[in-house]
Amino acid sequence: MRRIAPVLSLLVSLVVLAWSATPVKAQPLPTIYNTQQPAVVRVAIRAFNNPWAPILWVQTVGFQEYCSDVLPNEWMPSWNPQALEAGALAIKMFAWYSTLHPVTSQGFTYDVDNTINYQYFKYLSGTPQTDAAVKSIWNTAYVPPNGEILPLEYRSGWHDGPNWAFVGSGFMSQWGSQYLASMGHTFLQILNLYYPDRVLRWVS
Amino acid sequence: MTKSRKLFILCAVVGMAVGLLSPAMTGGVKTAQAQTLAISTLVPPSPHGAPASKNQFGEQGIPTATLPGGEVRSDSLGAAGNFTQNPTPSSSATANHPMVPPYQGTLVVRVADPTGKRVAKAKVILIDANGRIVQSGDTNGAGQWETHISYRADPRLSMTQPLGTTTALVFAKGYNEAVVFEVPLAPYAVQPVTLTPFILGRRNEPLAALGNIHRHTVADMLDYYAAQVGIARQSAKDLPMRVPANATTLRQ
Numbered sequence: 001m002r003r004i005a006p007v008l009s010l011l012v013s014l015v016v017l018a019w020s021a022t023p024v025k026a027q028p029l030p031t032i033y034n035t036q037q038p039a040v041v042r043v044a045i046r047a048f049n050n051p052w053a054p055i056l057w058v059q060t061v062g063f064q065e066y067c068s069d070v071l072p073n074e075w076m077p078s079w080n081p082q083a084l085e086a087g088a089l090a091i092k093m094f095a096w097y098s099t100l101h102p103v104t105s106q107g108f109t110y111d112v113d114n115t116i117n118y119q120y121f122k123y124l125s126g127t128p129q130t131d132a133a134v135k136s137i138w139n140t141a142y143v144p145p146n147g148e149i150l151p152l153e154y155r156s157g158w159h160d161g162p163n164w165a166f167v168g169s170g171f172m173s174q175w176g177s178q179y180l181a182s183m184g185h186t187f188l189q190i191l192n193l194y195y196p197d198r199v200l201r202w203v204s
Numbered sequence: 205m206t207k208s209r210k211l212f213i214l215c216a217v218v219g220m221a222v223g224l225l226s227p228a229m230t231g232g233v234k235t236a237q238a239q240t241l242a243i244s245t246l247v248p249p250s251p252h253g254a255p256a257s258k259n260q261f262g263e264q265g266i267p268t269a270t271l272p273g274g275e276v277r278s279d280s281l282g283a284a285g286n287f288t289q290n291p292t293p294s295s296s297a298t299a300n301h302p303m304v305p306p307y308q309g310t311l312v313v314r315v316a317d318p319t320g321k322r323v324a325k326a327k328v329i330l331i332d333a334n335g336r337i338v339q340s341g342d343t344n345g346a347g348q349w350e351t352h353i354s355y356r357a358d359p360r361l362s363m364t365q366p367l368g369t370t371t372a373l374v375f376a377k378g379y380n381e382a383v384v385f386e387v388p389l390a391p392y393a394v395q396p397v398t399l400t401p402f403i404l405g406r407r408n409e410p411l412a413a414l415g416n417i418h419r420h421t422v423a424d425m426l427d428y429y430a431a432q433v434g435i436a437r438q439s440a441k442d443l444p445m446r447v448p449a450n451a452t453t454l455r456q
Binding site: 045048056076116127156175 | 391413
């Protein structure tokens with residue numbers, strides 16, 4: 001009996017270990033192949049678009065409407081249409097990713113806020129030029145080859161140059177996109193420069 | 205008459221003649237020009253090469269409204285006022301008068317409430333820099349009022365493109381009024397306004413807000429004036445990889 005006890009306890013330990021080590025069923029990677037485009041975006045409204053201001057309320061807007069009300073505030077509406085389309089796609093992918101990763105803060109649950117914490121949003125600020133750019137890219141996504149939904153980050157950059165420091169960095173320069181578009185680059189060529197590991201895909 | 209007395213009288217006559225003639229010939233005009241030049245040198249030059257017309261006082265960008273019907277309003281207080289600085293120019297001189305706004309633009313004012321509901325029949329009044337009403341109108345069923353407007357470039361904001369400014373007052377039944385300062389005017393400008401609802405028992409005071417000035421315009425303004433005093437914005441040197449690791453803490 002004394003010999004059996006350690007063996008029995010070892011067996012029990014092994015069984016418990018095996019049971020606890022059973023792999024948890026992993027969440028599937030959100031890709032454009034298994035994830036629908038969101039219908040709405042929950043936008044936390046901070047006073048005066050100030051990233052440090054408290055949240056006043058959460059506004060729910062349509063996904064495309066959200067993008068249309070971000071683009072004229074992130075890119076200048078008077079810029080080249082190809083720069084606007086590059087910006088529209090970056091804004092869309094950033095928002096799509098954010099809807100998959102909501103946050104709760106100050107008692108509010110939201111996907112993005114209306115400031116440069118995320119993307120600069122002003123309700124009803126769309127212009128004909130920027131609305132057209134959003135519509136023209138709406139059935140596309142710019143993703144890694146496996147289709148994973150990832151944000152396309154961007155920064156202001158500076159005037160009159162392609163902003164070489166941004167090229168290949170995974171960050172698009174807004175002023176750089178305008179410069180490249182004015183030099184004749186298409187929105188896809190612009191995106192390829194700043195996000196070299198992504199590809200254009202059609203989505204419904 | 206002694207010789208010295210004759211010389212004295214001659215000098216007095218010559219001195220009086222010179223004193224009478226000099227203001228008309230040179231002195232007065234030169235003084236006015238010097239004064240105008242001195243004032244105009246205080247006005248910052250237009251950095252983008254846009255026309256920087258000045259009024260007769262050498263001031264830049266004093267707005268005068270040209271209404272769609274062609275009526276030109278001076279920057280005086282009007283017929284009812286007792287202060288008239290600049291008379292209304294005659295129609296023949298209108299085209300080249302320095303007070304005529306050189307740019308034509310479209311301003312779209314969109315009014316909504318915090319839930320996103322568009323506010324129809326909101327009254328929008330546009331005020332120029334001299335406090336005169338230049339235009340007014342009501343929003344349509346989609347909460348939108350669109351108007352065509354003439355404007356002068358505001359040298360403070362016109363770093364990359366000529367931008368004007370106006371002040372918008374918004375009134376709507378059931379909502380607190382709003383005053384939006386520095387509403388930018390451009391070939392096509394959009395100004396969203398969010399009105400807060402009138403709630404019984406609350407203070408229900410008007411809201412003051414700043415116009416929809418673009419982020420890039422703000423950055424250009426900082427760059428332009430920083431360069432004039434020999435400093436620079438630090439963000440111009442920031443690269444993405446230099447962004448601090450805690451840059452996302454604000455999202456929490």
